[in-house]
Amino acid sequence: KYLKQIKLISLTIIGGSGFIGKSFIESFNRGLLNKYLIKSLTVVCRNKIIIPKKKNLDLKKIKIIYADIGKIKKLPKSNLYIYAAETTLISKYNKPKKIEKEHKKSIDNFCRLAENIKESKILYLSSGIVSKNFSSYNPYNKYKKIYSKLKLYSESKIKSLNKFDIKSSIARCFTFIGPWLPMNQQYVVGNFIKDAKKKNLITIRSKNLVYRSYLYADDMVDWLMKILINTNKSCKIYNVGSDQKIEIKKLAILISSLFKEKIKIKKNKLDSNYVDKYIPNIKKIKNDLKVKINYSLVESLQLTINQINDEKKN
Numbered sequence: 001k002y003l004k005q006i007k008l009i010s011l012t013i014i015g016g017s018g019f020i021g022k023s024f025i026e027s028f029n030r031g032l033l034n035k036y037l038i039k040s041l042t043v044v045c046r047n048k049i050i051i052p053k054k055k056n057l058d059l060k061k062i063k064i065i066y067a068d069i070g071k072i073k074k075l076p077k078s079n080l081y082i083y084a085a086e087t088t089l090i091s092k093y094n095k096p097k098k099i100e101k102e103h104k105k106s107i108d109n110f111c112r113l114a115e116n117i118k119e120s121k122i123l124y125l126s127s128g129i130v131s132k133n134f135s136s137y138n139p140y141n142k143y144k145k146i147y148s149k150l151k152l153y154s155e156s157k158i159k160s161l162n163k164f165d166i167k168s169s170i171a172r173c174f175t176f177i178g179p180w181l182p183m184n185q186q187y188v189v190g191n192f193i194k195d196a197k198k199k200n201l202i203t204i205r206s207k208n209l210v211y212r213s214y215l216y217a218d219d220m221v222d223w224l225m226k227i228l229i230n231t232n233k234s235c236k237i238y239n240v241g242s243d244q245k246i247e248i249k250k251l252a253i254l255i256s257s258l259f260k261e262k263i264k265i266k267k268n269k270l271d272s273n274y275v276d277k278y279i280p281n282i283k284k285i286k287n288d289l290k291v292k293i294n295y296s297l298v299e300s301l302q303l304t305i306n307q308i309n310d311e312k313k314n
Contacts, residue, residue: 009037012078014069014110015085016043017050020125020173022057022180023217024082025049029058032218036225042076044069045085055179055307070106075113080228083110084125086154090186093143100150107154114166121167121231123224124158126151128174128239128280159235169231171224174241174280177300178217179307188248189214192255193305196263202252204267211277212251213242216295216303226289239280242293254298258305 011033013021021043027033028041042063043049049064051057065076069085085106092099114122129148161168181187183194189212195202215223223240246254249267256263285291295303 009080010040010042010078011038011080011082012042012044012076013082013084014044015046015083017045017047018084018088019176019178019180019182019217020084020220021045022049022051023176023178023221025059025062026057026180027218027221028062032221033225036229038080042078044072044076068106070102070109072109072113075110075117078117079120081114081117081120081122082125082224082228083107083122083154083158085110086125086150088147088185090143093146096146099146103150104153107157111157111161114161115164118165121228122158122161122169123228123231124154124168124170125224126155126170126172126237128172128241128278130155131172131239131280155237162233162235165233167231167233168235169227170235170237171227171240172237172280173220174239174278175212175214176217176220176241177214177304178220179304180217181304188212189251189255189301192252193301196255196259197305199261199263202256202263202265204249204252204265206248206276207268207270208272208274208276209270210248211245211275211279212248213245213279214297214300215240215242215293216300219291219294222294223285223289223291226291227285230289236288238285238288239282240285241280241282242297243279243282244293244297245277245279246297255301255305258298258301 013024015021016024028038042065044065044067046068049059086103129144130151155170158168158170177189181190183190192202220240227238252265256265
């Protein structure tokens with residue numbers, strides 16, 4: 001219905017220099033957003049979008065505004081907005097007072113500016129960590145405790161926009177995989193792939209059972225777009241991620257098997273009964289928006305690894 005009302009649509013991503021922003025830019029370049037009639041893509045970000053020399057990402061057709069969302073005085077004119085401006089870098093949370101101040105300043109300013117865009121739709125990217133089932137998720141991890149608290153603050157700000165008749169939704173994002181996944185941060189799958197690529201020993205440091213699931217970037221973009229297009233004043237919340245779980249030892253073995261050379265795996269002895277399980281319930285989004293997982297974990301891993309191997313050959 002929304003697509004019939006507006007023939008050509010503009011999309012603005014607030015905070016597009018990371019995995020999600022680059023995945024959207026690539027999807028736009030490949031024409032994957034055509035079915036949503038997206039004619040233009042604008043990215044607002046504070047950090048420069050860094051593209052490795054051997055990776056292909058065309059920024060020529062993208063409007064990039066390098067600015068701090070906490071300081072700008074006007075949002076770019078757009079039909080659709082995705083707010084993805086909050087960092088996941090653990091190092092940033094070592095200074096909790098500073099990150100809390102920056103976080104709140106940014107979302108507060110965005111929501112003030114959003115009061116004037118009543119004809120547009122907003123999607124806020126939250127985290128699965130704030131979901132009821134994961135509120136006590138790894139309670140001993142200081143980073144996740146602060147991160148969860150700030151995400152809940154932002155959710156409350158987005159929800160409050162309905163009093164201004166603003167149409168908004170919230171996507172609680174879980175774990176993803178794709179060509180733009182950082183290989184040198186806290187993401188287990190990225191670290192495993194990096195080690196395997198370098199023919200290094202894959203080390204599993206966890207001393208307890210860990211379960212994860214991974215939604216491929218193309219599916220992630222498609223699901224987020226479906227949430228955004230169907231956004232209304234009720235501010236619905238959806239989990240975004242795969243429900244196909246895998247224990248990380250099996251994940252390491254699977255990744256190793258996808259490389260030509262045999263990669264050795266080292267794991268710690270389990271000495272804890274704590275089970276770290278971070279898997280979303282996606283029944284709601286499947287029922288409401290008819291989304292589906294188009295890429296299996298094996299396919300997702302293979303596509304990501306192929307991209308890395310292509311870099312190596314170029």
